[in-house]
Amino acid sequence: MPQPAGRAQRRGGGSRKPREERWAELFAVATDIFHEKGYEGASLQDIADRLGMLKGSLYYYIHSKEDLLFEVINEVHRQGLENIVALASQPGDPLQKLRNVIVGHIEHMCRHLTGTTVFLHEMESLPPERQAEILGGEHAYRSVFLDLVSKAKADGLVRDDIDPKLASLAILGSVNWVYRWFRPGGEFTPRHIGEQFADLILRGLVAD
Amino acid sequence: MPQPAGRAQRRGGGSRKPREERWAELFAVATDIFHEKGYEGASLQDIADRLGMLKGSLYYYIHSKEDLLFEVINEVHRQGLENIVALASQPGDPLQKLRNVIVGHIEHMCRHLTGTTVFLHEMESLPPERQAEILGGEHAYRSVFLDLVSKAKADGLVRDDIDPKLASLAILGSVNWVYRWFRPGGEFTPRHIGEQFADLILRGLVAD
């Protein structure tokens, strides 16, 4: 959802790339640079250099450095949430859904490793209000996992002594930690990681 | 393990605090500031202000900003590792040890939340060589968990289809994620979190 600063219209006649396309490039480069150097460690100069434009020219597309980070994180979060909500909406009992969400979320994270890292690492570089704006008041991400575990328990699929809140935080932790050690082309494929994790977790939850 | 810059000896006669004590204050303040603003977002000016000295004066105690971060992270890591190694050395079968390590590690992290956060968040602000120097070539932290799961499996305590490497990464993730949501005085006590997590994990691992 690009939202460039709506300053003035371009005047020159020789522009090669339309504004939207250039914004997409800026978005991608910013994601990479924030990933490489962290938000505070990255400078607009770094971003401009890689795009081949001058630093001041970035302000044709953005309002501020912080806004740029917000755009990146908001978009990454939106896509990730969309993914797990879709997975959780498919047919099946709560535990089957949980399995699909775990596997699908890990696959999604691994496919978008750079953006995911920026989201999970630079979120707190944003002021609290903007963090809340992205996460939603009740932490949409967590809610998906919490709802599934709660429903599974209500259906008698989960042991009595399991606290759905703590269990869902444990699950979220193991899953979200993956970006810290996963390397594309490494020892494990995302699907294999997801299935092993799901096995381990479901086995820990289920009633005998 | 304070390691102040060994510049010159103090000359003045009116100094109130010995060098070691002042270094400890610097260390504590730096940990707090790095926690509040992140390494890149924190300035030596911030640290000096809180200590009530001038920025340039910090260089009586440190060599560089990066060295200061290194000292903080290295010490936090050392203490954390010491804690879990001690727990893993106590008597019991591998699964009992794993339980103790999980609970004890969560308690330790929650008791040292600020330092833990700096360690887990700012590690990558250090150059790769210094990261390796802290973690050790084979990632001492991970090894403790991996060894326990591997031994438990060798003893036939763990299901055949569990991959110790993936299982230990899943465990480490759920445990290390705690600093992201734990709040002192909140709904759960560290011990309770640890025991619930251990229940969930061990139940996921054990052979029938």
Place this chain on the structure above:
DNA sequence: CCTACCGATCGGTAGG
């Protein structure tokens, strides 16, 4: 998008 610029701040140092 470029030109040309600003005030503020950064980590760090010489010398005492």
Place this chain on the structure above:
DNA sequence: CCTACCGATCGGTAGG
């Protein structure tokens, strides 16, 4: 620890 300082870089802006 302070005085006094440096070169470099920061995010951002006016005007076109």
